Amino acid sequence: MSAACETDFDDWITAGFAATGPFTLLIVLLRITEHTVEPLRAAHLHVMGDETRWPEMAALLDKAGVAWSGAVFYRAGREGLVEDALARQRLAALTRRLHEDRSLVGEGEFFNRDGLRLRIEARDG
Template sequence: MTDFDDWLRATFAETDGFTVLIVLVSIGEGRVDLLRSAHLHVIGDDIRWPDMAAYLDGSGTAWDAVVLFRAGREGLVADDVARDRLDQLVRALNGDRTLIRDGEFFNRDGLRLRLDDAEPQIPMFN
């Protein structure tokens, strides 16, 4: 079991179905870059992390992490609503990566990640 599996089961139990907005990201050298996005209707809690990771790998891009956002408190939303909300989300994330904190952030192993503010590093001299 992974953190993703726990989150999915708990969220499905709360909603009995929901639409999730998915944003794949790359992480490196102090940067978080947005790669691809999609939405998915979750109508059961039987998908596990290996299946989800395989689905994400189907994007054809190398990714380091994924951020998941519920499309709305109402649970399942129509495709056109999900597309509009995903577009708004990606535009917002392009302007402010700290919004990732509002989502569920997982690494390639399905474990939770946390986005911290970068702190200046004190140079080390020998």
């Protein structure tokens, strides 16, 4: 039996695993300011069960050694689990695209340091 869900991240990861079984995530750590999001570091992770909760994920992300204030998660592919080499290739392409177009953060699952869902909103002007 899986642990209780307490954050938006917990709800999302358990629902994702329930829907598809194991899958590979592409993760990008971000620095969030009032007006921008800046990609800092990226990695991939294979999700093999629904036991991971936000405190464990945040502790893992802290090991990146950067002062991050948010993280965005993308599925590496519709096929569920992908091989490490393919995950690295897709992650490299994603990070290049994110550096060119920060609005792509809105296409992922975007959470703050507390595991709460965030949304990117376009600014006028």
